[in-house]
Amino acid sequence: MCMKKFLLVFGLFFLAGLAIAQTGIHIPQPVSKSCSSKYPFVKDIRWQKEKEVYIAQFYYKNEPYTARFNGKGVWLDEVHKTSFGELRNNVRDAFSNGKFASWRAYEVNEVIRPNSEVLYRIQIRNAENQSQKYIYYDGKGQLKKEEVI
Numbered sequence: 001m002c003m004k005k006f007l008l009v010f011g012l013f014f015l016a017g018l019a020i021a022q023t024g025i026h027i028p029q030p031v032s033k034s035c036s037s038k039y040p041f042v043k044d045i046r047w048q049k050e051k052e053v054y055i056a057q058f059y060y061k062n063e064p065y066t067a068r069f070n071g072k073g074v075w076l077d078e079v080h081k082t083s084f085g086e087l088r089n090n091v092r093d094a095f096s097n098g099k100f101a102s103w104r105a106y107e108v109n110e111v112i113r114p115n116s117e118v119l120y121r122i123q124i125r126n127a128e129n130q131s132q133k134y135i136y137y138d139g140k141g142q143l144k145k146e147e148v149i
Contacts, residue, residue: 025049030073038075039067078112079121090141091120098143100124100135111136119144 027047031054035045041060048055053076056067060080068076084092084105095105103124111119120137132149 027054028071031069034069034073034075035067075114079109082108082110084108087120088139091137094137094141094143095122
């Protein structure tokens with residue numbers, strides 16, 4: 001019986017060590033607790049760390065999601081892919097009729113923030129000079145931000 005307990009405990013530590021080795025970073029307890037509380041349905045999470053932000057990558061309903069937390073476990077935002085066709089009409093129209101209409105859209109993401117604000121991030125490329133940007137629209141179709149990639 002004692003040997004079985006030892007093997008069980010050893011196995012658990014081995015698996016936990018394997019999980020940490022896969023990510024290469026230590027996830028603080030408040031971060032992992034906050035993530036499992038916000039996303040209790042997620043079983044397999046890949047972690048990254050950029051500066052002081054912990055990034056959880058996982059799949060939900062076969063779709064990739066990314067959630068970000070600060071070191072104290074405060075949820076910062078969630079990003080998941082969507083398609084151009086799934087955008088709200090006013091966002092799609094704002095892009096198609098706006099100053100980036102000649103640019104090509106490559107990737108569309110929905111960004112959800114803690115105050116329930118939803119932004120639509122579109123990765124675009126200019127065919128003439130191959131420059132790339134992220135542009136952000138709110139749900140009303142207002143261009144909120146541009147970022148050069």
